[in-house]
Amino acid sequence: MATVTEAQIRAKRENDQEHKRTPSGFLFKQRAFLKMYLITLTENKRLYGHEMLDLLRNEFRSLGYRPTRSEIYKSLHDLIDTGILEEVVEIKEGLKRQKVIYYRIINKQKAKKYKELVREDIDRSIKILNKAIKDNF
Amino acid sequence: MATVTEAQIRAKRENDQEHKRTPSGFLFKQRAFLKMYLITLTENKRLYGHEMLDLLRNEFRSLGYRPTRSEIYKSLHDLIDTGILEEVVEIKEGLKRQKVIYYRIINKQKAKKYKELVREDIDRSIKILNKAIKDNF
DNA sequence: AGATGAACATGATGTTCATCA
DNA sequence: TGATGAACATCATGTTCATCT
Numbered sequence: 411m412a413t414v415t416e417a418q419i420r421a422k423r424e425n426d427q428e429h430k431r432t433p434s435g436f437l438f439k440q441r442a443f444l445k446m447y448l449i450t451l452t453e454n455k456r457l458y459g460h461e462m463l464d465l466l467r468n469e470f471r472s473l474g475y476r477p478t479r480s481e482i483y484k485s486l487h488d489l490i491d492t493g494i495l496e497e498v499v500e501i502k503e504g505l506k507r508q509k510v511i512y513y514r515i516i517n518k519q520k521a522k523k524y525k526e527l528v529r530e531d532i533d534r535s536i537k538i539l540n541k542a543i544k545d546n547f
Numbered sequence: 548m549a550t551v552t553e554a555q556i557r558a559k560r561e562n563d564q565e566h567k568r569t570p571s572g573f574l575f576k577q578r579a580f581l582k583m584y585l586i587t588l589t590e591n592k593r594l595y596g597h598e599m600l601d602l603l604r605n606e607f608r609s610l611g612y613r614p615t616r617s618e619i620y621k622s623l624h625d626l627i628d629t630g631i632l633e634e635v636v637e638i639k640e641g642l643k644r645q646k647v648i649y650y651r652i653i654n655k656q657k658a659k660k661y662k663e664l665v666r667e668d669i670d671r672s673i674k675i676l677n678k679a680i681k682d683n684f
Numbered sequence: 685a686g687a688t689g690a691a692c693a694t695g696a697t698g699t700t701c702a703t704c705a
Numbered sequence: 706t707g708a709t710g711a712a713c714a715t716c717a718t719g720t721t722c723a724t725c726t
Contacts, residue, residue, distance in 0.1 A: 431693085431695070431720075432719075432720095433695090433718090433719085434577070434612065434613055434614055434615050434719075435610075435611045435613055436580070436612050436718095437577075437672075439695095439696070440571070440573040440574075440696080441696075441697085443573070443679065446679070447679070447682070447683065449683075450683045459708070460707075460708055460709080469682075470675070473675050473678070474671060475571065475572040475573050476571055476572055477573070478698055478699085479699095479708095480697075480710085480711090481571070481696095481697065481698080483708095483709065484697085484710095487710085501705080502707095502708090504707095506705070507705055508705060508706085508708070509708075509709080510708065510709085511708080511709075525683060529680065529683070529684060532676050532679060532680060534610060535676060536677075538607070538610050538612060539672060539676075540673075541610070542580065542584070543669060545587065545606075546586075546587045546666075547662075547666060568697090568698055568714085569699095570697090570698080570716090571697080571698075573697095577717080577718075578717075578718085595687080596687075596688070597687055597688080615718070615720085616687095616688090616719095617720080618717095618718065618719080620688065620689065620690095621718085624689085638726080639687095643686085643726065644726050645685090645687070645725095645726060646725070646726055647686090647687065648687085648688075
Protein backbone atom coordinates (compact mmCIF):
# COMPACT_ATOMS: atom_id res chain seq x y z
CA MET A 411 0.00 0.00 0.00
CA ALA A 412 1.46 3.37 -0.98
CA THR A 413 2.08 5.68 1.94
CA VAL A 414 1.33 9.33 1.56
CA THR A 415 3.43 11.71 3.59
CA GLU A 416 2.15 14.75 5.37
CA ALA A 417 4.29 16.86 3.09
CA GLN A 418 2.69 15.36 0.03
CA ILE A 419 -0.76 15.97 1.33
CA ARG A 420 0.07 19.58 2.05
CA ALA A 421 1.75 20.02 -1.30
CA LYS A 422 -1.28 18.68 -3.04
CA ARG A 423 -3.66 20.78 -1.04
CA GLU A 424 -1.65 23.90 -1.71
CA ASN A 425 -1.47 23.05 -5.35
CA ASP A 426 -5.21 22.52 -5.55
CA GLN A 427 -5.80 25.81 -3.87
CA GLU A 428 -3.49 27.57 -6.25
CA HIS A 429 -5.39 26.29 -9.20
CA LYS A 430 -8.87 26.96 -8.00
CA ARG A 431 -8.46 30.57 -8.92
CA THR A 432 -5.39 31.95 -10.59
CA PRO A 433 -4.08 35.03 -8.82
CA SER A 434 -3.26 37.92 -11.11
CA GLY A 435 0.17 38.20 -9.55
CA PHE A 436 -0.13 41.68 -8.16
CA LEU A 437 2.34 42.17 -5.33
CA PHE A 438 2.13 39.65 -2.57
CA LYS A 439 -0.05 38.81 0.33
CA GLN A 440 0.20 40.09 3.84
CA ARG A 441 0.13 36.55 5.14
CA ALA A 442 3.37 35.60 3.41
CA PHE A 443 4.97 38.77 4.64
CA LEU A 444 4.03 38.03 8.23
CA LYS A 445 5.09 34.41 8.03
CA MET A 446 8.52 35.51 6.94
CA TYR A 447 8.77 37.89 9.89
CA LEU A 448 7.51 35.32 12.34
CA ILE A 449 10.14 32.85 11.23
CA THR A 450 12.84 35.45 11.72
CA LEU A 451 11.49 36.43 15.11
CA THR A 452 11.49 32.83 16.18
CA GLU A 453 15.05 32.46 15.00
CA ASN A 454 16.27 35.47 16.94
CA LYS A 455 14.07 35.96 19.96
CA ARG A 456 11.92 33.99 22.32
CA LEU A 457 8.47 35.51 22.12
CA TYR A 458 4.93 34.27 22.36
CA GLY A 459 2.27 35.31 19.89
CA HIS A 460 0.98 38.37 21.60
CA GLU A 461 4.47 39.73 22.08
CA MET A 462 5.23 39.22 18.42
CA LEU A 463 2.14 41.18 17.55
CA ASP A 464 3.16 44.08 19.78
CA LEU A 465 6.67 44.05 18.42
CA LEU A 466 5.54 44.16 14.81
CA ARG A 467 3.02 46.90 15.51
CA ASN A 468 5.77 49.00 17.06
CA GLU A 469 8.16 48.33 14.23
CA PHE A 470 5.69 49.39 11.56
CA ARG A 471 3.79 52.11 13.36
CA SER A 472 5.66 54.88 11.64
CA LEU A 473 4.97 53.29 8.27
CA GLY A 474 1.24 53.17 8.86
CA TYR A 475 0.98 49.42 9.03
CA ARG A 476 -0.76 47.82 11.99
CA PRO A 477 -1.10 44.05 11.62
CA THR A 478 -4.15 42.38 13.12
CA ARG A 479 -4.15 39.95 15.96
CA SER A 480 -5.88 37.28 13.95
CA GLU A 481 -3.49 37.62 11.04
CA ILE A 482 -0.60 36.90 13.36
CA TYR A 483 -2.22 33.83 14.84
CA LYS A 484 -3.34 32.54 11.49
CA SER A 485 0.16 33.01 10.16
CA LEU A 486 1.62 31.11 13.09
CA HIS A 487 -0.87 28.30 12.60
CA ASP A 488 0.05 28.18 8.92
CA LEU A 489 3.70 27.80 9.83
CA ILE A 490 2.87 24.97 12.19
CA ASP A 491 0.63 23.23 9.65
CA THR A 492 3.38 23.34 7.06
CA GLY A 493 5.90 21.84 9.43
CA ILE A 494 8.13 24.85 9.88
CA LEU A 495 7.36 25.76 13.48
CA GLU A 496 6.14 23.90 16.50
CA GLU A 497 4.50 25.13 19.67
CA VAL A 498 6.18 25.25 23.03
CA VAL A 499 3.47 25.63 25.60
CA GLU A 500 4.49 27.22 28.85
CA ILE A 501 2.83 28.40 32.01
CA LYS A 502 3.57 31.97 32.93
CA GLU A 503 3.29 32.23 36.72
CA GLY A 504 1.80 35.42 38.07
CA LEU A 505 -1.30 36.62 39.79
CA LYS A 506 -3.17 34.14 37.68
CA ARG A 507 -1.47 31.21 36.03
CA GLN A 508 -1.33 32.00 32.35
CA LYS A 509 -0.71 29.69 29.43
CA VAL A 510 1.41 31.18 26.67
CA ILE A 511 2.77 29.60 23.52
CA TYR A 512 6.31 30.04 22.36
CA TYR A 513 7.62 28.70 19.07
CA ARG A 514 10.58 26.78 17.80
CA ILE A 515 11.84 26.12 14.30
CA ILE A 516 11.59 22.42 13.59
CA ASN A 517 12.77 22.47 10.00
CA LYS A 518 15.52 24.97 9.34
CA GLN A 519 15.77 23.96 5.72
CA LYS A 520 12.08 24.60 5.09
CA ALA A 521 12.18 27.84 7.01
CA LYS A 522 15.08 29.10 4.96
CA LYS A 523 13.41 28.04 1.75
CA TYR A 524 10.20 29.78 2.60
CA LYS A 525 11.97 33.00 3.41
CA GLU A 526 13.85 32.85 0.14
CA LEU A 527 10.60 32.41 -1.69
CA VAL A 528 9.09 35.46 -0.08
CA ARG A 529 12.24 37.40 -0.74
CA GLU A 530 11.94 36.77 -4.45
CA ASP A 531 8.40 38.01 -4.35
CA ILE A 532 9.47 41.12 -2.49
CA ASP A 533 12.08 41.82 -5.11
CA ARG A 534 9.50 41.36 -7.82
CA SER A 535 7.11 43.68 -6.06
CA ILE A 536 9.72 46.38 -5.71
CA LYS A 537 10.34 46.13 -9.42
CA ILE A 538 6.66 46.60 -10.12
CA LEU A 539 6.51 49.62 -7.86
CA ASN A 540 9.59 51.24 -9.31
CA LYS A 541 8.28 50.68 -12.80
CA ALA A 542 5.02 52.32 -11.80
CA ILE A 543 6.83 55.41 -10.58
CA LYS A 544 8.87 55.58 -13.74
CA ASP A 545 5.82 55.15 -15.96
CA ASN A 546 3.48 57.50 -14.19
CA PHE A 547 5.64 60.35 -12.94
CA MET B 548 -33.33 73.84 -0.09
CA ALA B 549 -29.79 72.62 0.36
CA THR B 550 -28.39 71.05 -2.74
CA VAL B 551 -26.13 68.07 -2.42
CA THR B 552 -23.50 67.72 -5.06
CA GLU B 553 -22.47 64.50 -6.68
CA ALA B 554 -19.06 64.97 -5.18
CA GLN B 555 -20.48 65.24 -1.70
CA ILE B 556 -22.50 62.12 -2.13
CA ARG B 557 -19.46 60.24 -3.31
CA ALA B 558 -17.29 61.63 -0.57
CA LYS B 559 -19.77 60.52 2.01
CA ARG B 560 -20.15 57.10 0.50
CA GLU B 561 -16.40 56.61 0.38
CA ASN B 562 -16.09 57.82 3.91
CA ASP B 563 -18.74 55.42 5.11
CA GLN B 564 -17.02 52.55 3.37
CA GLU B 565 -13.69 53.46 4.85
CA HIS B 566 -15.03 53.33 8.32
CA LYS B 567 -16.92 50.13 8.10
CA ARG B 568 -13.71 48.21 8.45
CA THR B 569 -10.34 49.75 9.13
CA PRO B 570 -7.71 48.44 6.78
CA SER B 571 -4.49 47.34 8.44
CA GLY B 572 -2.47 49.47 6.03
CA PHE B 573 -0.47 46.75 4.40
CA LEU B 574 0.75 47.90 0.99
CA PHE B 575 -1.95 49.11 -1.33
CA LYS B 576 -4.67 47.78 -3.49
CA GLN B 577 -4.44 46.70 -7.07
CA ARG B 578 -7.41 48.90 -7.90
CA ALA B 579 -5.60 52.10 -6.95
CA PHE B 580 -2.56 50.98 -8.88
CA LEU B 581 -4.59 50.40 -12.02
CA LYS B 582 -6.50 53.65 -11.70
CA MET B 583 -3.24 55.52 -11.62
CA TYR B 584 -2.07 53.77 -14.77
CA LEU B 585 -5.36 54.32 -16.55
CA ILE B 586 -5.20 58.03 -15.86
CA THR B 587 -1.70 58.18 -17.28
CA LEU B 588 -2.68 56.15 -20.31
CA THR B 589 -5.60 58.47 -20.96
CA GLU B 590 -3.29 61.44 -20.67
CA ASN B 591 -0.81 60.08 -23.15
CA LYS B 592 -2.58 57.80 -25.57
CA ARG B 593 -5.98 57.29 -27.11
CA LEU B 594 -7.01 53.77 -26.21
CA TYR B 595 -10.23 52.01 -25.43
CA GLY B 596 -10.58 49.65 -22.51
CA HIS B 597 -9.59 46.44 -24.15
CA GLU B 598 -6.49 48.03 -25.64
CA MET B 599 -5.47 49.33 -22.24
CA LEU B 600 -5.79 45.84 -20.85
CA ASP B 601 -3.59 44.39 -23.57
CA LEU B 602 -1.02 47.12 -23.13
CA LEU B 603 -0.77 46.61 -19.39
CA ARG B 604 -0.55 42.87 -19.74
CA ASN B 605 2.33 43.27 -22.14
CA GLU B 606 4.09 45.77 -19.94
CA PHE B 607 3.94 43.56 -16.87
CA ARG B 608 4.26 40.13 -18.42
CA SER B 609 7.91 39.83 -17.54
CA LEU B 610 7.14 40.77 -13.95
CA GLY B 611 4.53 38.08 -13.58
CA TYR B 612 1.58 40.40 -13.26
CA ARG B 613 -1.43 39.88 -15.50
CA PRO B 614 -4.32 42.21 -14.65
CA THR B 615 -7.84 40.95 -15.14
CA ARG B 616 -10.33 42.28 -17.62
CA SER B 617 -12.87 43.03 -14.98
CA GLU B 618 -10.39 44.89 -12.81
CA ILE B 619 -9.63 47.22 -15.70
CA TYR B 620 -13.27 47.95 -16.38
CA LYS B 621 -14.12 48.37 -12.74
CA SER B 622 -11.21 50.76 -12.38
CA LEU B 623 -12.38 52.78 -15.35
CA HIS B 624 -15.90 52.93 -13.95
CA ASP B 625 -14.49 54.08 -10.63
CA LEU B 626 -12.66 56.89 -12.36
CA ILE B 627 -15.83 57.93 -14.13
CA ASP B 628 -17.89 57.76 -10.96
CA THR B 629 -15.44 59.97 -9.14
CA GLY B 630 -15.50 62.58 -11.88
CA ILE B 631 -12.00 62.10 -13.19
CA LEU B 632 -12.72 60.53 -16.56
CA GLU B 633 -15.60 60.56 -18.99
CA GLU B 634 -16.52 58.17 -21.76
CA VAL B 635 -16.19 58.94 -25.43
CA VAL B 636 -18.26 56.39 -27.29
CA GLU B 637 -17.23 55.68 -30.83
CA ILE B 638 -18.19 53.30 -33.58
CA LYS B 639 -15.29 51.37 -35.01
CA GLU B 640 -16.21 50.58 -38.63
CA GLY B 641 -15.08 47.22 -39.92
CA LEU B 642 -16.54 43.93 -40.96
CA LYS B 643 -19.02 44.40 -38.18
CA ARG B 644 -19.77 47.78 -36.69
CA GLN B 645 -18.25 47.80 -33.28
CA LYS B 646 -18.87 50.14 -30.37
CA VAL B 647 -15.78 51.03 -28.37
CA ILE B 648 -15.29 53.44 -25.51
CA TYR B 649 -12.44 55.88 -25.33
CA TYR B 650 -11.79 58.10 -22.35
CA ARG B 651 -10.99 61.71 -21.64
CA ILE B 652 -9.79 63.46 -18.51
CA ILE B 653 -12.48 65.86 -17.36
CA ASN B 654 -10.81 67.09 -14.21
CA LYS B 655 -7.07 67.47 -14.51
CA GLN B 656 -6.75 68.71 -10.97
CA LYS B 657 -8.48 65.70 -9.53
CA ALA B 658 -6.53 63.36 -11.75
CA LYS B 659 -3.25 64.84 -10.65
CA LYS B 660 -4.29 64.72 -7.02
CA TYR B 661 -5.29 61.09 -7.24
CA LYS B 662 -2.01 60.13 -8.80
CA GLU B 663 -0.09 61.97 -6.11
CA LEU B 664 -2.03 60.09 -3.49
CA VAL B 665 -1.15 56.76 -4.99
CA ARG B 666 2.41 57.82 -5.35
CA GLU B 667 2.69 58.45 -1.64
CA ASP B 668 1.34 55.01 -1.00
CA ILE B 669 3.81 53.48 -3.39
CA ASP B 670 6.65 55.21 -1.59
CA ARG B 671 5.35 53.95 1.71
CA SER B 672 5.09 50.43 0.36
CA ILE B 673 8.62 50.48 -0.94
CA LYS B 674 9.78 51.52 2.51
CA ILE B 675 7.94 48.60 4.05
CA LEU B 676 9.49 46.20 1.58
CA ASN B 677 13.00 47.51 2.02
CA LYS B 678 12.63 47.31 5.77
CA ALA B 679 11.49 43.72 5.43
CA ILE B 680 14.58 42.82 3.46
CA LYS B 681 16.81 44.54 5.97
CA ASP B 682 15.10 42.86 8.91
CA ASN B 683 14.89 39.36 7.52
CA PHE B 684 18.04 38.91 5.46
C1' DA C 685 -16.27 37.81 -32.92
C1' DG C 686 -14.70 41.59 -30.18
C1' DA C 687 -15.81 44.90 -26.59
C1' DT C 688 -18.24 46.00 -22.62
C1' DG C 689 -20.78 45.22 -18.39
C1' DA C 690 -22.94 42.86 -14.57
C1' DA C 691 -23.77 38.86 -11.59
C1' DC C 692 -21.62 35.66 -9.16
C1' DA C 693 -17.95 33.02 -6.54
C1' DT C 694 -14.03 32.81 -3.75
C1' DG C 695 -10.02 34.30 -1.30
C1' DA C 696 -7.82 37.58 1.92
C1' DT C 697 -8.35 39.69 5.92
C1' DG C 698 -10.67 42.46 9.74
C1' DT C 699 -14.13 42.06 13.80
C1' DT C 700 -16.57 39.68 17.24
C1' DC C 701 -17.37 36.13 20.31
C1' DA C 702 -15.71 32.08 23.05
C1' DT C 703 -12.41 29.63 25.92
C1' DC C 704 -8.93 28.61 29.06
C1' DA C 705 -5.63 29.06 32.65
C1' DT D 706 -7.58 39.56 32.84
C1' DG D 707 -4.30 38.38 29.26
C1' DA D 708 -3.47 35.06 25.64
C1' DT D 709 -5.26 32.18 22.31
C1' DG D 710 -8.49 30.41 18.97
C1' DA D 711 -12.53 30.03 16.08
C1' DA D 712 -16.74 31.78 13.90
C1' DC D 713 -18.28 35.27 11.40
C1' DA D 714 -18.53 39.47 8.30
C1' DT D 715 -16.85 42.16 4.67
C1' DC D 716 -13.93 43.69 1.19
C1' DA D 717 -10.84 42.85 -2.91
C1' DT D 718 -10.73 40.54 -6.85
C1' DG D 719 -11.12 36.55 -10.21
C1' DT D 720 -14.62 33.83 -13.20
C1' DT D 721 -18.75 33.30 -15.64
C1' DC D 722 -22.59 34.75 -18.06
C1' DA D 723 -25.14 38.38 -20.72
C1' DT D 724 -25.51 42.01 -24.14
C1' DC D 725 -24.72 44.88 -27.89
C1' DT D 726 -22.88 46.27 -32.35
